[in-house]
Amino acid sequence: MRNSDPIRLPGRLPLVPSDLAQHWVLNPEIDFLNHGSFGATPRVVLEAQREFLQQLERDPISFLAPERSLLPRLDQVRALLADLVHAPDQDIAFVRNATEGVNAVLRSFPFRSGDQVLVTDHGYNACNNAARFAAERFGASVVHAEVPFPIESPDAVLQAVEEKINGRTRLLLIDHVTSPTGLVFPLAELIALAHQRGVRVLVDGAHAAGMLQVDLSQLDPDYYTANHHKWLCGPKSSAFLYVRREFQPEIRPTSISHGANRDSYGVSRFLAEFNWLGTYDPSPLLAMPRALEFLRTLVPGGIEGLMRHNRQLALSARDHLLTALGQPAPSPPEMIGSLASVPLPIHGQNIDSKLETLRGRLAGEFRIEVPIFRLANGVACVRISAQAYNDLGQYDRLAEALVRCGCGKKG
Numbered sequence: 581m582r583n584s585d586p587i588r589l590p591g592r593l594p595l596v597p598s599d600l601a602q603h604w605v606l607n608p609e610i611d612f613l614n615h616g617s618f619g620a621t622p623r624v625v626l627e628a629q630r631e632f633l634q635q636l637e638r639d640p641i642s643f644l645a646p647e648r649s650l651l652p653r654l655d656q657v658r659a660l661l662a663d664l665v666h667a668p669d670q671d672i673a674f675v676r677n678a679t680e681g682v683n684a685v686l687r688s689f690p691f692r693s694g695d696q697v698l699v700t701d702h703g704y705n706a707c708n709n710a711a712r713f714a715a716e717r718f719g720a721s722v723v724h725a726e727v728p729f730p731i732e733s734p735d736a737v738l739q740a741v742e743e744k745i746n747g748r749t750r751l752l753l754i755d756h757v758t759s760p761t762g763l764v765f766p767l768a769e770l771i772a773l774a775h776q777r778g779v780r781v782l783v784d785g786a787h788a789a790g791m792l793q794v795d796l797s798q799l800d801p802d803y804y805t806a807n808h809h810k811w812l813c814g815p816k817s818s819a820f821l822y823v824r825r826e827f828q829p830e831i832r833p834t835s836i837s838h839g840a841n842r843d844s845y846g847v848s849r850f851l852a853e854f855n856w857l858g859t860y861d862p863s864p865l866l867a868m869p870r871a872l873e874f875l876r877t878l879v880p881g882g883i884e885g886l887m888r889h890n891r892q893l894a895l896s897a898r899d900h901l902l903t904a905l906g907q908p909a910p911s912p913p914e915m916i917g918s919l920a921s922v923p924l925p926i927h928g929q930n931i932d933s934k935l936e937t938l939r940g941r942l943a944g945e946f947r948i949e950v951p952i953f954r955l956a957n958g959v960a961c962v963r964i965s966a967q968a969y970n971d972l973g974q975y976d977r978l979a980e981a982l983v984r985c986g987c988g989k990k991g
């Protein structure tokens with residue numbers, strides 16, 4: 581039987597399958613606890629995307645030629661997203677994903693020989709690779725701040741970063757929400773710290789939009805990129821890149837195209853270039869108004885209500901897992917959004933093959949989709965995601981499966 585009560589916010593969560601799951605096309609035979617990796621797009625958003633694709637294919641030139649109908653349509657989407665993250669429209673460009681946003685900034689950044697880019701060991705591998713690639717071409721280097729996990733407080737992040745800032749640090753590449761550890765970093769304080777030391781800040785906010793309230797006017801980063809396809813539930817390959825106005829002339833997209841010398845493609849060269857990288861499918865971006873409308877009406881309280889709901893679900897699910905596994909909380913609740921990583925008692929030699937076996941059993945035997953990582957510091961973790969379609973029973977099944985795979989309390 582499904583619960584037909586409206587969802588209660590916050591704190592009291594249903595133990596029965598979420599009624600909200602009907603809005604997604606996810607396979608009901610799989611406990612999908614990995615919204616974090618690629619997101620999951622609701623039915624109505626997929627329908628909106630399909631409709632745009634059909635319009636495009638009915639009349640490709642008038643739909644895609646930028647000056648005809650594409651640019652005004654992109655500007656409408658831009659206005660909605662700029663409003664969501666409290667930034668001026670002209671400072672928001674579109675990219676295909678956060679990796680592309682991070683690459684555009686890093687590969688345009690005016691590095692000089694001897695400069696340092698500071699990243700953390702909780703940073704996303706693809707983005708840390710991009711930092712290395714961009715820096716090394718100019719004789720610059722990448723320095724890693726070691727953030728502990730388990731972690732006692734957000735201050736530990738500030739301390740780890742501060743220790744590695746020196747006179748050669750030019751850029752801090754920092755996550756808003758980390759990928760392997762699912763931690764919400766103290767971003768406002770990190771940005772203030774870097775700015776006090778004369779360091780620019782590029783924020784990888786891949787997970788943040790839709791999980792947290794992102795207020796760029798308050799945070800004041802130099803560059804900020806976020807995916808629409810994760811917690812804003814947009815179709816895949818849709819993301820934004822914010823660049824502080826004074827730095828926009830420096831930042832070029834990863835492909836140089838018509839916008840480099842065609843003013844009519846945008847109100848600035850920054851927007852003109854990012855508005856057109858060559859022929860592409862704009863339907864994921866154009867479906868974003870439908871995604872925002874969907875999220876605003878899904879639960880009482882709109883998007884903020886949904887964020888509270890997902891956070892509460894993540895915290896409750898983490899408690900269930902920690903109890904079953906006999907583990908203490910690895911991070912304070914204030915560092916949790918809608919992702920949570922829990923250490924697993926898997927150590928020693930052959931750790932990677934033990935993790936591979938566990939992944940295989942969870943997916944094959946228990947039909948649970950959840951990521952298992954080994955962190956840079958060697959700690960093995962399972963990371964849960966909490967989205968409206970999930971319910972606590974799914975995390976209880978994960979806990980039971982982990983116990984049966986030997987990850988439970990000893991004795």
Ligand SMILES: Cc1ncc(COP(=O)(O)O)c(C=O)c1O
Pocket residue numbers: 616617618677678679680703704706707755757758759784786787807
């Ligand atoms: C922190 C972080 N940055 C960047 C990415 C990359 O996202 P995408 O593959 O959409 O570029 C991810 C993906 O999970 C992520 O977690």
